[in-house]
Amino acid sequence: MVARHDLATDPRLQEELLQARRGTAFFARKLNELADSELDGASLLAGWSRRHVVAHVGYNARAIARLVEWAASSVETPMYASPEARNQEINFGATLSPIALRNLFDHSAVHLSVEWRDLPDANWAHEVRTAQGRTVPASETVWMRTREVWVHAVDLDSGATFNDIPTSVLERLLKDITSAWKIRGTDTGLLIKVNDTAGNGTSLTFGDTTAGEPTIITGPLPAVVEWAAGRGNSGITAAGPGAPTQEMPAAPAWI
Structure with missing residues (x-):
């Protein structure tokens, strides 16, 4: 039965x-x-x-x-x-x-x-x-x-939009993506800083935390995941050696 x-x-x-x-x-x-x-x-x-x-x-x-x-x-x-x-x-x-x-x-x-x-x-x-x-x-x-x-x-x-995806799903998705980058070594010099993940001021950091002068990608969680998943780059900023002209660098391949 x-x-x-x-x-x-x-x-x-x-x-x-x-x-x-x-x-x-x-x-x-x-x-x-x-x-x-x-x-x-x-x-x-x-x-x-x-x-x-x-x-x-x-x-x-x-x-x-x-x-x-x-x-x-x-x-x-x-x-x-x-x-x-x-x-x-x-x-x-x-x-x-x-x-x-x-x-x-x-x-x-x-x-x-x-x-x-x-x-x-x-x-x-x-x-x-x-x-x-x-x-x-x-x-x-x-x-x-x-x-x-x-x-x-x-x-x-x-x-x-990625704003419709629950925060818990977005956080796990970003961990998956950045872990895949780390395994392949494609995250070298790339630091991801997520601001205000749940509207409570909490921030998250992913990527290469050992780089002396990393390229830093910053933004709210939905926008950062959208960029990391290769779906767009609105709502985020980039600073550092990988973005000398203030253009948003493409995210490393995910899958």
Whole structure:
């Protein structure tokens, strides 16, 4: 008999599941605000239409659901057969009729939510492997999806901004991005200073804290994350050797 509620009992995981589902609902709202004809329009991602974004988010839910199924059954089920298969899937999805594309998003989101709901408490610690080859506990799938739905809701370019993303999600996202830079060594001489993260005067610092004369990127949390994610540079300032002409330097590659 299937569960009628999440089997997960860890309070932190329960909160993360709620945030992922809220992000899914937010993406759905922004998608529903688009007329069918507007799906053909450009997204904020170079080379991708809104159709590509919707297809990606839909197939991403299915891919993450496969990881949850892996954790439940201990039978290896990779997210994608290959990077090429993933790209082909997205390109195919972008050709679907508007109603089929919308159904892809709706049905895949429900499927993933049910897989999360029915995963036994102990299985959340089971290890799975992401498309990037990282070995992570199944609980990481919740953050993987949270990141996708909130950021890609902005990418739809239908009115959402990084200001709509919850502070807790933005902070974790910035930690992810700057950690990726650090691993690759692309953050050398780059210091990120976030002002007033929650309206309470709290500040955060990321990046290369050892540089003698770093390039300093400063601004409110939503604007800094928008820049770090490669989505824009409004609302932030740059100073130092990397910005000699007061032009905003491009952020290092994230993914």
